[in-house]
Amino acid sequence: MTWQPTVQVIELAVNPTFSTHWLIPNLREFNKLNPDIIINIHSLANIGDFLNREYDAAIMREDFCSPWSEREYLFEEEILPICSGSLLSQPQQKLAVDELLNEFTLLHQSTRINGWQEWFALSGISSPQVNNGPRFDLLSMLIAAVRSNPGRGAIAPVCHSARSG
The missing domain is CATH 3.40.190.10 (Periplasmic binding protein-like II)
Known part of the structure; x- marks a missing residue:
C-alpha cells in the first residue's frame, strides 16, 4: 500500500x-x-x-492463485453456454449436444481453456472433442465474438457469478 x-x-x-x-x-x-x-x-x-x-x-x-497466497473465497461461479440470440429461432429454444458440436463453432477463453470440458462434464456428457475453435484472452473479447456470429455461429461457455449484482 x-x-x-x-x-x-x-x-x-x-x-x-x-x-x-x-x-x-x-x-x-x-x-x-x-x-x-x-x-x-x-x-x-x-x-x-x-x-x-x-x-x-x-x-x-x-x-x-499461487500456492503461497492467502485466499478468501468470495462466491461460486456457474458455467453457462452463450450464443448470439440471432442463432435461435425461438426464445428459450434448447439445443441438443450434437447441435452444439456439429452446427456451432465452439469458442474458448484462453484463461479458462477447459471451460467446455467443465461444462460438458457438469452436464453429464463424456469427453466430447471440444478443443477446436478460436481462443480469446478476455471474456469481453469472447462475448464480442459470440455477438458477431462468425462463420456458422458461435457458442461459448462463460462463468456467471452467483452474486451478479
Missing part, C-alpha cells in the same frame, strides 16, 4: 471483465463509506501479470 497525506492507496489487481462489469459499478458504496481510501485498479489477465508486479491484493479465480 502506498500512502498519500491522509489518504491510503490500495493497488488492486483484477480480471478486466470482472472489474468492468461488477467491481467498478459497485465501488460507489465503498467510496462513500471509505473516503480516505483510494483503490487503484489494475488489469489482471493471467497469473504472470500478478507475479511480475507488486499489488496489495488481487481478485482472481482460485486456479490463478
Whole structure:
C-alpha cells in the first residue's frame, strides 16, 4: 500500500471483465463509506501479470492463485453456454449436444481453456472433442465474438457469478 497525506492507496489487481462489469459499478458504496481510501485498479489477465508486479491484493479465480497466497473465497461461479440470440429461432429454444458440436463453432477463453470440458462434464456428457475453435484472452473479447456470429455461429461457455449484482 502506498500512502498519500491522509489518504491510503490500495493497488488492486483484477480480471478486466470482472472489474468492468461488477467491481467498478459497485465501488460507489465503498467510496462513500471509505473516503480516505483510494483503490487503484489494475488489469489482471493471467497469473504472470500478478507475479511480475507488486499489488496489495488481487481478485482472481482460485486456479490463478499461487500456492503461497492467502485466499478468501468470495462466491461460486456457474458455467453457462452463450450464443448470439440471432442463432435461435425461438426464445428459450434448447439445443441438443450434437447441435452444439456439429452446427456451432465452439469458442474458448484462453484463461479458462477447459471451460467446455467443465461444462460438458457438469452436464453429464463424456469427453466430447471440444478443443477446436478460436481462443480469446478476455471474456469481453469472447462475448464480442459470440455477438458477431462468425462463420456458422458461435457458442461459448462463460462463468456467471452467483452474486451478479
